[in-house]
Amino acid sequence: MFAKTGSYAFRASIVLILIYVLAGIFVGPTAGIVGAISRQLLPVWLALVVTFAVSVVFKRKLGLYGKLFDSTVGMIGFALVMFWVFTGIFGGVFDVLVTHDSLSQVSGMKNKLPGTPLARADATDYPWFLLGGDNLARDVFSRLIKGSWVVIQIAPMATIFAFMVGITLGLPAGYYGGKLDVFLSFLANLILAFPVILIFYLLVTPEIVLTGLPSYMAIVLFIFPLVFVAVLLNSRYYTQPSVRTPVLIAVLGLFGWLYLSMISNDGALVKTSTYDIPGLPAFLDLFDIGPGLLVVFVAVVFVNAPTVFRIVRGLALDIKTRDYVAAAQTRGEGPWYIMLWEILPNARGPLIVDFCLRIGYTTILLGTLGFFGLGLESESPDWGTTINAGRRLLSLYPHAAIVPALALLSLVLGLNLLADGLREESLRD
Amino acid sequence: MGVFILRRLGVILLTAFCLTFIVFWLTNLYPNLEKLAKTQGNFRMSDEAVASYLGNRGYLEPTPLKFGQWLGVVPGWVTETQDGKVFGRCFQDGTPVAERPKFCGILQGDWGYSTVFKEDVGPTVIKRLGLTGKLMFFVLLLMVPSALIVGVLAGMREGTRLDRSLSTFSIATTATPEYVSGVIFIAVLASSKFGLSPLLAEWGWIDSKTLFLGSATSAMKDATFWNFFLPVLTISLYGMGYIARMTRASMTEVMTAQYIRTARLKGVKFSNIVMKHALRNALIAPFTVIMLQIPWLLNGVVIVETLFNYKGFGWLLVQAASNNDIELLLAVSVVSVVVVLATQLISDIGYVLLNPRIRIT
Numbered sequence: 001m002f003a004k005t006g007s008y009a010f011r012a013s014i015v016l017i018l019i020y021v022l023a024g025i026f027v028g029p030t031a032g033i034v035g036a037i038s039r040q041l042l043p044v045w046l047a048l049v050v051t052f053a054v055s056v057v058f059k060r061k062l063g064l065y066g067k068l069f070d071s072t073v074g075m076i077g078f079a080l081v082m083f084w085v086f087t088g089i090f091g092g093v094f095d096v097l098v099t100h101d102s103l104s105q106v107s108g109m110k111n112k113l114p115g116t117p118l119a120r121a122d123a124t125d126y127p128w129f130l131l132g133g134d135n136l137a138r139d140v141f142s143r144l145i146k147g148s149w150v151v152i153q154i155a156p157m158a159t160i161f162a163f164m165v166g167i168t169l170g171l172p173a174g175y176y177g178g179k180l181d182v183f184l185s186f187l188a189n190l191i192l193a194f195p196v197i198l199i200f201y202l203l204v205t206p207e208i209v210l211t212g213l214p215s216y217m218a219i220v221l222f223i224f225p226l227v228f229v230a231v232l233l234n235s236r237y238y239t240q241p242s243v244r245t246p247v248l249i250a251v252l253g254l255f256g257w258l259y260l261s262m263i264s265n266d267g268a269l270v271k272t273s274t275y276d277i278p279g280l281p282a283f284l285d286l287f288d289i290g291p292g293l294l295v296v297f298v299a300v301v302f303v304n305a306p307t308v309f310r311i312v313r314g315l316a317l318d319i320k321t322r323d324y325v326a327a328a329q330t331r332g333e334g335p336w337y338i339m340l341w342e343i344l345p346n347a348r349g350p351l352i353v354d355f356c357l358r359i360g361y362t363t364i365l366l367g368t369l370g371f372f373g374l375g376l377e378s379e380s381p382d383w384g385t386t387i388n389a390g391r392r393l394l395s396l397y398p399h400a401a402i403v404p405a406l407a408l409l410s411l412v413l414g415l416n417l418l419a420d421g422l423r424e425e426s427l428r429d
Numbered sequence: 430m431g432v433f434i435l436r437r438l439g440v441i442l443l444t445a446f447c448l449t450f451i452v453f454w455l456t457n458l459y460p461n462l463e464k465l466a467k468t469q470g471n472f473r474m475s476d477e478a479v480a481s482y483l484g485n486r487g488y489l490e491p492t493p494l495k496f497g498q499w500l501g502v503v504p505g506w507v508t509e510t511q512d513g514k515v516f517g518r519c520f521q522d523g524t525p526v527a528e529r530p531k532f533c534g535i536l537q538g539d540w541g542y543s544t545v546f547k548e549d550v551g552p553t554v555i556k557r558l559g560l561t562g563k564l565m566f567f568v569l570l571l572m573v574p575s576a577l578i579v580g581v582l583a584g585m586r587e588g589t590r591l592d593r594s595l596s597t598f599s600i601a602t603t604a605t606p607e608y609v610s611g612v613i614f615i616a617v618l619a620s621s622k623f624g625l626s627p628l629l630a631e632w633g634w635i636d637s638k639t640l641f642l643g644s645a646t647s648a649m650k651d652a653t654f655w656n657f658f659l660p661v662l663t664i665s666l667y668g669m670g671y672i673a674r675m676t677r678a679s680m681t682e683v684m685t686a687q688y689i690r691t692a693r694l695k696g697v698k699f700s701n702i703v704m705k706h707a708l709r710n711a712l713i714a715p716f717t718v719i720m721l722q723i724p725w726l727l728n729g730v731v732i733v734e735t736l737f738n739y740k741g742f743g744w745l746l747v748q749a750a751s752n753n754d755i756e757l758l759l760a761v762s763v764v765s766v767v768v769v770l771a772t773q774l775i776s777d778i779g780y781v782l783l784n785p786r787i788r789i790t
Contacts, residue, residue: 007590073597186444193444193769195724197731197743198762201750202452207460364606371608371732372747387608391615391736395643398616398623405609413604420600 021045029128033115037130037141043096044086051082064352067425074421080414084148084407092149099126100139102146102381109133111397114140134386134400135393144403146381151411154293155362158300159355162362164224165301166308168231171339173309174316185313188306196303196365197372203299204374212272214295218263219270221301226255235336261286265294296375300365304358311354315347322346349426353419360415367408383408434778441770445763452762453496456755462488465753469544485510487518499541499759501534535763541756545748550760554745558764560649561730561741564660567652568726572665572672573719579669580676580715585703587681596677602670607732611663615736619643619659645739660737664729668722672715679714683707713783720776724769 024038025045038045052075059066068074091097100106106129108119114132118125131140173181191199208214230252237244263269264279265288271277289297319325320343328338369375370384378385383404390401455461465488466479474482483489487498487506497503498518505518516522519533533539540550583595617624619641626639642656683689684707692702731743738744742761749757 186440190444190447193448193724193766194762195727195731195746195765195769197728198452198746198750198765201747202455205461207464207753208455208458210460211458213458360604367606367608368728368732372735384608387612391608391612394612394615395620396622398612398620401612402616405612409605409609412606413601416600416604420596 033130036128040097040099040130040141041087043090044083047086047090048079048082052079064422064426067428068418068421071421071424073417074425077414077417077419077421080410081418084411084414085152087145088149088152091145092152097145098139098142099128099130100142102138102142103379105137106133106139107137109139110137111135111393111400112137113397114399131403132397132399134390135397136389140400140403143381143386144383144407147383147386147404148407148411150376150380150382151363151366151408154297154300154366155359158297159304159359159362161221161225161297161301162304162308162358163351163355164228165221165305167312167344168224168228169305170309170312171316171343172335174313175320175335175339175343177317181313184309188309191302191306192310197368199303200299200369200372200374203302204295204369209291209295210272212270214291214298215263215265215270217298217302218294221298221305222259222262226252226259229255231336232340235334235340238334257284258286260284262289265289265291292375292377296366296369299369299375300362303365304362308354308358311350312347315350316343319343319346353423353426356415356419356422360412360419363408363412363415430781434774437774437777441767441774444770445766448766449759449763450496452759453499453755454492456753456758457488457492457495461753465544465755468752484508497534499534499756501532501536501539503534504531505533540760543749543754543757545752545754545757550757553757554742554760554764557740557742557745560739561734561743563652564664564730564734564739564741565723565726567657567661568664568668571661572669575665576669576672576719577676577712577715580673581680581703581708581711583673584677584680584711585684585707587684592677596674599670599673599677602666603674604670605667607663607667607729608736610666611659611733611736614641614659614663615643643737645737649740660733660739663736664726664733667729668726672718672722675718676711676715680707680711683711686710713780716783717776717780720772720779723772724765727765727768 020034021038024035025042027035029036029039052069055062055066056069059069068078087097106118109116109129110133112129112133114130116129116132118127118129129139129141131144134140134143169184173184202208203214230248233248233251234244237247260280261284264285265271267279267282267285269277269279316339320338324346325338325342328342333342366382367384367387370380370382370386371388373385373388376382376385378389386404387401387408390397390399390404394401462483463479466482467474470478470482480489485508487495487508490498490506494503498505507515507517509515514522517529519531519539520529530537538551540554542548543550543553546553579595579599583592583599586592618626619639620626620643621630621638626635629635629640630638637655641659643659645656645660648657648660689702689706692706693699697706727743730741731746733739734741734743735747742764745757746761746765748754749761
C-alpha cells in the first residue's frame with residue numbers, strides 16, 4: 001500500500017515538473033519566473049526531447065548506453081547531465097539562452113530579487129532579470145548559463161586526462177608488480193596523503209604561475225594521452241608494419257600538434273621572468289589556454305590521477321590472473337598488447353562508472369577552487385566563484401549564491417545517478 | 430603484526446619527510462618569498478630591499494640547507510648587520526653569546542615563528558587543533574550513527590522502496606559538497622529575511638530571530654545547539670552518504686550469506702537476524718571506511734570553517750597558505766599528513782583485529 005502511494009507520488013511529481021515546463025513554454029513570461037525561464041530554455045528542451053526519442057527508439061542497438069534507458073534512475077541522471085551539457089553548449093558556444101551580458105553591470109539592479117523588471121530597459125533588452133541581480137548588478141541567470149559552459153568544458157577534459165595518466169601508469173604497475181609497482185604506488189600515496197585544499201593553495205597561486213611550475217607539470221601530464229595512443233596502436237599493429245607506420249604517423253602527428261598547442265602559450269612552452277623555453281610559434285598554435293586556466297586544469301588532473309591509478313592497478317591485479325590473459329601469454333603476445341587489449345577492455349565496466357563519478361568529483365573540486373577564489377579570475381561566471389561572491393550577503397540576498405549552488409548540486413547529482421544506473425545495468429549481464 | 434606496524438611506521442615517516450620537503454620547496458620558491466617580504470615589510474619595496482630583507486633572515490640559503498635548519502640537523506643561520514647587530518634563527522639581537530643555541534628545529538621541539546600571527550607556531554597550532562577537535566567530535570557523533578542506521582536499514586531488505594529512497598538520499602548527500610549545503614542551510618534556516626526563520630518567528634515558535642545562527646564564531650567559546658548545529662550538519666552530510674553506501678553494500682552481502690538463510694529457515698525473527706547475526710559482520714567494512722573518511726573530513730573542515738567563520742585548524746590552514754607563512758604552513762601540513770597516515774594505519778590494524786580471517790605475515 002505504502003509502496004504504491006510512493007510510486008504514484010514519484011510519478012505525479014515528475015508529471016508535475018513536466019507540466020510546469022510545458023506550460024511555461026507556451027504561456028511564457030506571463031506565467032511568472034518559471035514560465036519565462038522555461039521559454040528561454042526552449043532549445044535545451046528540444047535537444048533533450050530529440051536525444052531521448054532517438055535513444056529510446058534505438059536502445060537495443062546501442063549497447064550499454066542503450067541499456068541505460070531501462071533504468072529510471074539512470075534516465076533521470078542522464079537527463080540532468082544532458083540538460084547542463086545542452087545549456088552549456090547553447091549558452092556558451094551559440095550564445096542563445098543568455099538574456100543579458102554576463103559581465104556588464106546594469107545600474108539600479110544591484111541585489112535585486114528574481115523577476116525584477118529591468119530599470120530603464122531599451123526595446124532591444126530582455127525586460128527582466130529572471131533570477132535577480134548579484135552584488136555587482138549583473139544578471140544571475142546569464143551568469144549561471146555562462147558558468148555551466150566553463151564547467152562542461154573543464155570537468156570532462158580534466159577527467160579524461162586524469163584517466164589517461166592513471167591508466168598508462170596503473171596497468172604496468174598492476175601487471176608487472178615488483179619494484180615499479182612499489183615506486184609508483186608510493187608516489188600515488190604521497191599525493192593522496194596531501195589534503196586536496198593544501199595542494200590547491202600551494203599550486204594554484206599567481207606566485208607559482210610566475211615560477212613556470214604549472215607549465216612544467218602540464219608538459220609532463222599532458223603527454224600521457226600521446227603515449228597512451230601510441231602504445232595502444234603500436235601494440236595492436238606492430239606485426240603489420242605497412243598498416244602501423246602510416247596510422248601511427250597520422251595519429252601521432254595530430255595528437256602531437258594538439259599537445260604542443262595545448263602546452264605552448266604565446267609561442268613559449270615555459271615563460272618566467274628570467275628565461276623562456278620557446279614552443280610552437282603562434283601561427284601554428286591552435287588554441288591558447290591562459291595561465292590561470294592552465295594551472296587550475298593541471299591541479300585538478302594532478303589531484304585525480306593517483307586515485308584512478310589505484311583503481312586501474314587494482315583491476316589489473318585482479319584481471320591478470322584470468323584464463324584469457326594466460327592464453328594470450330601462451331600465444332606469445334607482448335605485455336603491452338595484453339595490458340591494453342586484453343585487460344583494459346575487460347576492466348571497462350568499473351572504469352566507465354568511475355568516470356561518471358569522477359566528472360562529478362572534478363566539478364566539486366572546480367567549485368572548491370572557485371569558493372576559495374583560487375585560479376580563475378574573480379569575475380569568471382563559473383559556479384564556485386559565483387557562490388564565493390554571493391556568500392558574503394547570504395542572509396540578506398540569498399539568490400546570488402543559491403542559484404549556482406543548486407545548479408552545481410543538480411549536475412553532480414545527475415552524474416552520480418547516471419553512474420548508479422550504469423553500474424546497475426552493467427552488473428545485469 | 431609488530432613487524433607490520435613497524436614497517437608501516439617507517440613508510441609513514443618517509444612519506445611525511447617527502448611531503449614536508451615538497452611543501453618547504455614550494456613555499457620557498459622566489460616569487461613566494463618576494464610576496465612574504467612585501468607583506469611583512471611594505472608593498473613598495475625595491476628589488477634590492479627585498480633581496481636584503483630575505484638575505485638577512487636566512488631565506489636565500491639553498492633549500493636543502495634551510496630544510497635542514499627547520500628540521501634541526503643543520504645549525505641555524507646567523508646574520509651580522511653593518512651596524513653590529515647580531516641575530517639568528519635561534520636567538521634575537523642582544524642575546525649573550527653563551528646563551529645562543531646552535532640548533533633550533535622540530536627535533537629540538539621548536540616549530541618556528543608565525544609571521545602572520547606574530548607568535549610561536551606550536552601553541553597556535555595546538556589551540557586551533559583543539560577547536561577543530563571539538564567540531565570533529567560532534568561531526569563524528571552525528572555522522573557515524575546516522576550513516577550506519579541509514580546503511581543498515583537500506584541494506585537489510587535489498588531492492589525495496591525503503592532501500593531505494595534511502596540509497597537515493599545517500600547519493601544526494603554525496604553529490605552535495607559542503608559549500609553548496611552550507612549555503613543552502615544558511616539561506617533556508619539562518620536568514621532573518623528568507624527561508625523558514627521569519628515564518629517560525631511570526632508564528633512564535635522560536636524566540637530568537639533565526640532558527641540557527643549562520644556564523645559559528647561564538648561557538649568557539651561556548652558551543653550551543655543554536656550556533657553549532659549547522660556547521661556540524663554541513664560536514665556530516667557530505668561524509669555520511671559514502672559511509673551509508675558502503676554499509677549498505679556490506680549489509681546486502683551479509684544478508685545473502687548461508688548462515689542468514691539458515692537462521693531464517695529456523696524461524697528466527699527478522700529483527701533478531703538483523704541485530705544478532707548480520708550486524709556484527711556487516712560492520713567490519715564500514716569501520717575502515719569511517720577511518721579513511723576522516724582525512725576527507727579535513728577538506729570539509731576547511732570549507733565549513735571558512736564559510737561559518739569558525740577559527741579552527743582549517744581556518745589556520747587558509748590563513749597560513751594565503752599569506753605564505755612558511756613555518757606555520759609546514760606545521761599545518763605535518764599535522765594533516767600525520768592525521769591522514771595515522772588513520773590509514775589504524776584502519777588497517779582495526780580491519781585485521783575485527784576480521785579473524787585475515788592474517789598479516
